[in-house]
Amino acid sequence: MNFGRIHFAFIDGSHHSHDIKYEFSSISSQQISGDIIIFDDYNITKFPYLVSNVNDCIFKFNYSKEIINSDNGRNFVIAKKK
Numbered sequence: 001m002n003f004g005r006i007h008f009a010f011i012d013g014s015h016h017s018h019d020i021k022y023e024f025s026s027i028s029s030q031q032i033s034g035d036i037i038i039f040d041d042y043n044i045t046k047f048p049y050l051v052s053n054v055n056d057c058i059f060k061f062n063y064s065k066e067i068i069n070s071d072n073g074r075n076f077v078i079a080k081k082k
Contacts, residue, residue, distance in 0.1 A: 006030040012040035015050045024057040028081070035081045042067060042077040054079070 009027045013019065027037055044051045054077060058065050063079040070076070 003030060005032065005035070007035050009037045010040070011037060015041065015047055017049060017053050020050060020053040021057060024054070024061065028057075028061040028063075031081045033081050037063070037079045039077050039079070040074065042075045043073050046073060 006027050011023055011027075013023065024037065031037075039050070039054050041047050042051055042054060055065075057063075058077075058079050062082045064082055066078045066080070068076040068078065
């Protein structure tokens with residue numbers, strides 16, 4: 001489905017590899033340079049597979065990343081398309 005350009009997306013969903021890759025690739029295909037995807041629960045201790053899969057997608061789809069750490073460990077990563 002084509003929604004047109006997606007300037008900003010916040011993903012707080014499944015932590016399964018297939019879902020992360022599907023969501024990232026679907027959104028990325030609708031973005032251009034400067035557009036953003038934010039992932040919730042970016043915590044290597046609590047969710048190592050999520051972090052690994054998000055990092056793989058950031059590299060594969062040519063995004064930069066900025067990590068935002070929170071006091072409760074519910075961290076976020078901001079992925080910005082290059």
